């Protein structure tokens with residue numbers, strides 16, 4: 054997976070936004086506090102090869118709706134090869150509302166995002182955040198990670214300000230130093 058990931062980074066650096074899949078420690082930090090065992094509908098954005106997916110699935114109750122949205126066809130194919138039985142679409146997270154509707158859900162209880170927000174321009178950040186807020190139910194939870202060095206970038210700092218504007222509560226996890234590169238999680242409640 055590492056070689057495939059690196060290749061996708063070289064081909065699509067801004068869309069991939071990372072040179073390696075996330076670590077297990079970051080995956081665990083991503084799902085902490087989400088109450089996934091109570092959720093009826095959960096969405097994962099940008100699963101890549103599925104670094105967070107196993108931790109999500111391990112906490113879902115039977116019958117809960119899960120859908121992964123991955124816009125890179127090569128990453129999507131890798132994800133399908135690993136998790137063929139799951140709902141997954143090769144599409145942009147910007148279409149999360151229509152994707153949930155096509156599966157019979159009006160809103161998500163939780164959205165777990167693997168998107169590289171600091172690599173995105175302001176307009177794409179706005180589009181994806183607006184779609185995310187519209188797709189989450191009131192009180193729904195949103196978890197997304199950021200690389201520590203992303204806080205040095207104007208786009209990373211702008212994203213943090215936008216989260217504070219979109220959500221009723223935003224918390225930052227401790228830094229996960231074992232991840233390559235070190236990262237932390239934003240835990241947000243709508």
Ligand SMILES: C[S@@+](CC[C@H](N)C(=O)[O-])C[C@H]1O[C@@H](n2cnc3c(N)ncnc32)[C@H](O)[C@@H]1O
Nearest residue numbers: 071074075099100101104123124125145146167
């Ligand atoms: C930083 S990688 C994270 C992959 C995996 N979740 C992990 O943590 O190892 C970002 C992923 O988001 C995907 N992605 C980027 N923009 C997207 C979008 N608008 N909609 C869906 N997926 C997107 C990329 O193709 C890539 O798989």
